[in-house]
Amino acid sequence: MPNTAITANRLADGFVIYLTADGGWSESLADAAVATSDDELEGLQAVAERAARAGTVIAPYAFDVETDAGRPLPRGRREILRTLGPSVRTDLGYQAARS
Amino acid sequence: MYRYDEFDHTFVTQRVAQFREQVARRIAGELTEDEFKPLRLMNGLYLQLHAYMLRVAIPYGTLSSRQLRQLGYIARRYDRGYGHFTTRQNIQFNWPTLKDVPDILADLAAVEMHAIQTSGNCIRNTTADATAGVAADEVADSRIYCEIIRQWSTLHPEFSFLPRKFKIAVTGSGRDRAVTAAHDIGLRLKLDADGNPGFEVLVGGGQGRTPILAVTIREFLPERHLLSYLEAILRVYNQLGRRDNIYKARIKILVRETGRDEFARLVEEEWAHIRDGELRLPDGEIERIQAYFAPPAYQALDDACPELAVQRAGNRAFDAWVGSNVEAHKRPGYAVVTISLKPHGGIPGDASAEQMEAVADLADRYGFGEIRVTYKQNLLLPDIRKGDLFALWQGLVAAGLATANAHRVTDIIACPGLDYCNLANARAIPVAQAISERFADPERERAIGNVTVNISGCINACAHHHVANIGILGVDKKGKEFYQVTLGGAADENAAIGDIVGPAFDEDRIADAVETVVDVYLAERRGADEPFIDTYRRIGLKPFKEKLYAAH
Amino acid sequence: MPLIKNGARLQDPWFAVATEEELDRSGPMLVPLALWQEHRDRLVDRVGPIGIRLASHESPAAIAGDLERFDLVALEFPKFTDGRAFSYARLLRERHGFTGEIRAVGHVLRDQIAFLLRCGFDAFDLDERAAAGWQAATGAFSAWYQPAADADAPIPARRRYAVPARASVAVIRSEPVQPPAPEPAACAANWAY
Numbered sequence: 147m148p149n150t151a152i153t154a155n156r157l158a159d160g161f162v163i164y165l166t167a168d169g170g171w172s173e174s175l176a177d178a179a180v181a182t183s184d185d186e187l188e189g190l191q192a193v194a195e196r197a198a199r200a201g202t203v204i205a206p207y208a209f210d211v212e213t214d215a216g217r218p219l220p221r222g223r224r225e226i227l228r229t230l231g232p233s234v235r236t237d238l239g240y241q242a243a244r245s
Numbered sequence: 246m247y248r249y250d251e252f253d254h255t256f257v258t259q260r261v262a263q264f265r266e267q268v269a270r271r272i273a274g275e276l277t278e279d280e281f282k283p284l285r286l287m288n289g290l291y292l293q294l295h296a297y298m299l300r301v302a303i304p305y306g307t308l309s310s311r312q313l314r315q316l317g318y319i320a321r322r323y324d325r326g327y328g329h330f331t332t333r334q335n336i337q338f339n340w341p342t343l344k345d346v347p348d349i350l351a352d353l354a355a356v357e358m359h360a361i362q363t364s365g366n367c368i369r370n371t372t373a374d375a376t377a378g379v380a381a382d383e384v385a386d387s388r389i390y391c392e393i394i395r396q397w398s399t400l401h402p403e404f405s406f407l408p409r410k411f412k413i414a415v416t417g418s419g420r421d422r423a424v425t426a427a428h429d430i431g432l433r434l435k436l437d438a439d440g441n442p443g444f445e446v447l448v449g450g451g452q453g454r455t456p457i458l459a460v461t462i463r464e465f466l467p468e469r470h471l472l473s474y475l476e477a478i479l480r481v482y483n484q485l486g487r488r489d490n491i492y493k494a495r496i497k498i499l500v501r502e503t504g505r506d507e508f509a510r511l512v513e514e515e516w517a518h519i520r521d522g523e524l525r526l527p528d529g530e531i532e533r534i535q536a537y538f539a540p541p542a543y544q545a546l547d548d549a550c551p552e553l554a555v556q557r558a559g560n561r562a563f564d565a566w567v568g569s570n571v572e573a574h575k576r577p578g579y580a581v582v583t584i585s586l587k588p589h590g591g592i593p594g595d596a597s598a599e600q601m602e603a604v605a606d607l608a609d610r611y612g613f614g615e616i617r618v619t620y621k622q623n624l625l626l627p628d629i630r631k632g633d634l635f636a637l638w639q640g641l642v643a644a645g646l647a648t649a650n651a652h653r654v655t656d657i658i659a660c661p662g663l664d665y666c667n668l669a670n671a672r673a674i675p676v677a678q679a680i681s682e683r684f685a686d687p688e689r690e691r692a693i694g695n696v697t698v699n700i701s702g703c704i705n706a707c708a709h710h711h712v713a714n715i716g717i718l719g720v721d722k723k724g725k726e727f728y729q730v731t732l733g734g735a736a737d738e739n740a741a742i743g744d745i746v747g748p749a750f751d752e753d754r755i756a757d758a759v760e761t762v763v764d765v766y767l768a769e770r771r772g773a774d775e776p777f778i779d780t781y782r783r784i785g786l787k788p789f790k791e792k793l794y795a796a797h
Numbered sequence: 798m799p800l801i802k803n804g805a806r807l808q809d810p811w812f813a814v815a816t817e818e819e820l821d822r823s824g825p826m827l828v829p830l831a832l833w834q835e836h837r838d839r840l841v842d843r844v845g846p847i848g849i850r851l852a853s854h855e856s857p858a859a860i861a862g863d864l865e866r867f868d869l870v871a872l873e874f875p876k877f878t879d880g881r882a883f884s885y886a887r888l889l890r891e892r893h894g895f896t897g898e899i900r901a902v903g904h905v906l907r908d909q910i911a912f913l914l915r916c917g918f919d920a921f922d923l924d925e926r927a928a929a930g931w932q933a934a935t936g937a938f939s940a941w942y943q944p945a946a947d948a949d950a951p952i953p954a955r956r957r958y959a960v961p962a963r964a965s966v967a968v969i970r971s972e973p974v975q976p977p978a979p980e981p982a983a984c985a986a987n988w989a990y
């Protein structure tokens with residue numbers, strides 16, 4: 147199974163968030179919990195579904211990540227853009243907020 | 246301009262209160278996302294890739310300076326200092342938080358605006374030709390009818406859960422400036438033999454994965470029957486439109502599967518029951534609405550303006566801008582001005598809060614305080630004295646809004662694409678930027694002349710790439726962005742759907758491909774005044790195809 | 798599921814028939830269209846009220862000729878996004894003059910209730926949450942823009958008859974203020990616009 151992380155959008159502002167190992171959510175993919183087996187993935191998905199039912203996050207889903215020294219990196223244009231914000235407004239997206 | 250009376254004010258205020266309560270229920274956990282989604286969509290609130298997006302209706306693309314200033318205020322106060330104007334004459338804010346949206350709607354209501362029905366499977370904001378009221382060739386002012394449609398369609402109890410979204414466009418003359426053939430219903434104003442206004446009624450146009458041009462189901466509908474006829478069409482569609490497959494749910498599929506004549510018969514049969522009922526517009530109603538759109542206090546001017554000629558002769562940049570961005574007005578001595586939101590290398594349709602305020606100020610100073618939003622994602626000042634053009638242009642230069650490229654190859658329509666949109670397969674804006682930079686030389690651009698280039702980030706075709714002379718569609722191939730090119734589409738009264746040239750180009754080659762297409766056109770055209778579309782219709786796809794794929 | 802009719806909670810007096818055998822019962826009986834069509838001959842002679850239940854793909858045109866036999870037409874919403882029954886209800890009221898109960902059954906959201914009322918529904922099978930929100934759901938707007946199957950005067954009529962935006966409206970349909978319009982007769986029949 148490819149390495150997998152879980153992402154969603156936050157209810158309050160719609161921002162992209164990632165499920166962390168302690169069951170919380172972070173704006174940074176670097177903090178995401180990475181599942182390496184089906185069991186781990188199911189565990190994470192159960193946590194995410196609970197959060198969606200509680201209404202704090204919207205539409206969680208699992209996606210494949212590469213790992214570089216244990217750090218998850220996005221694959222594919224869509225997930226890359228979700229971690230970065232709009233490529234055409236690097237002054238305004240998440241990049242700007244984080245720098 | 247239309248002004249709200251106490252009924253309109255009460256209505257939008259109550260709508261804001263209702264949505265505030267719905268948001269509160271969602272935040273309190275009383276509504277699930279599945280339940281909330283249709284409610285927020287009915288008020289234009291999407292969830293995009295990175296954040297919520299609020300789409301605000303600009304009914305038939307008409308804004309007062311006060312309203313535009315308020316949009317600038319909202320961009321600064323609640324968003325990140327900018328907004329995005331769309332082909333449907335709306336504006337989108339890309340970063341509102343959920344709890345702020347009711348406040349934004351209240352601020353909009355304060356200037357007689359709203360976000361009602363800017364999404365959802367309902368009747369969307371009706372669009373009009375941006376030059377309504379000032380075009381020399383118009384039969385009647387489409388804004389009047391759009392306002393009548395706006396009121397009738399607002400929270401229509403029967404048509405708020407249609408099989409799919411529903412878009413109506415109205416154009417004021419036989420020249421189609423509202424792309425009526427690409428709409429669920431297109432209305433073209435015309436006169437009967439006695440000189441009474443009415444409409445040619447088209448149905449079943451649409452884009453998406455099955456692009457279809459609308460067909461005429463009635464040659465002439467007297468204006469008093471406007472609403473009853475629309476209600477008849479919608480009632481037939483609501484009952485018979487397909488609900489089993491989202492890709493077949495638009496009225497275009499129903500019309501195609503039923504056949505035009507049979508569909509028209511069904512509509513006429515329904516209409517016979519209701520044509521003289523409560524929806525028939527009584528004497529005086531059209532005149533009542535028309536009074537809101539009375540012409541401003543024009544001065545009696547000579548059409549010739551010697552100082553303009555002197556100013557043009559003395560300033561090449563101004564001369565070029567007049568050449569591309571200024572059009573004839575029906576009143577002598579006045580002109581219609583397009584404010585390009587397509588700076589070379591910029592994001593099509595984006596405007597900063599400061600730019601919105603600058604345009605509002607210029608509209609107050611030179612243009613009776615009125616602004617239009619165009620199908621091409623530009624702004625337009627409808628009533629500028631020719632003698633004021635130079636001063637206006639200087640003001641636009643100062644605001645970074647004087648790009649002289651209206652209708653040119655860099656006046657590109659682009660949807661938000663994968664930079665913002667959740668449904669996208671590929672980015673659209675960076676492609677627009679690359680093409681725009683490629684053709685940024687003003688001399689070259691002028692030599693090429695008028696050509697439409699539209700870029701959609703997925704097959705939903707929000708940028709109407711099917712009806713562009715050069716259409717570009719983003720597709721995803723294993724996580725990589727590719728772009729399919731269509732040629733020969735047209736969005737005017739001779740609307741046509743473009744032909745696919747062949748295999749898609751990757752993101753590094755798409756600007757080259759467009760340049761190749763333009764070069765073939767330049768080599769093949771019969772003189773500088775044969776527009777791209779005429780050349781294409783004359784020589785067909787083959788020469789373009791050969792050049793595009795020659796190296797492979 | 799609570800039944801709400803004309804704004805009040807009621808015990809549902811209707812028995813929902815599912816099989817042919819159940820057609821022999823007495824008392825008010827709600828029959829699906831297929832059973833009605835199959836056993837029409839026998840059912841027309843029945844004493845006791847009959848209601849008909851239409852799925853969302855079953856147009857009331859199928860029973861237009863029999864409408865006087867029914868005290869209830871129940872229109873199904875398989876999911877709330879299937880809006881066909883909004884048209885069906887208006888046709889029943891406005892085209893066919895049906896005056897019995899029109900009931901919404903199935904998946905209906907609280908935020909649709911106001912639209913349903915306007916289209917001629919007067920009874921609702923609602924879940925508890927939707928039923929609890931009845932007041933808020935029906936009181937959000939004091940006037941609407943377009944004529945429909947309800948008794949309220951729409952905004953265009955209020956404009957012409959100079960009724961204030963937030964006024965109670967049931968009155969003006971029975972006792973219109975004298976219109977200033979030039980053709981009072983035409984207006985009376987055609988007063989929405």
Ligand code: SF4
Nearest residue numbers: 660666669702703707
């Ligand atoms: S065309 Fe596709 S990518 Fe572009 S805005 Fe529409 S849905 Fe989004």
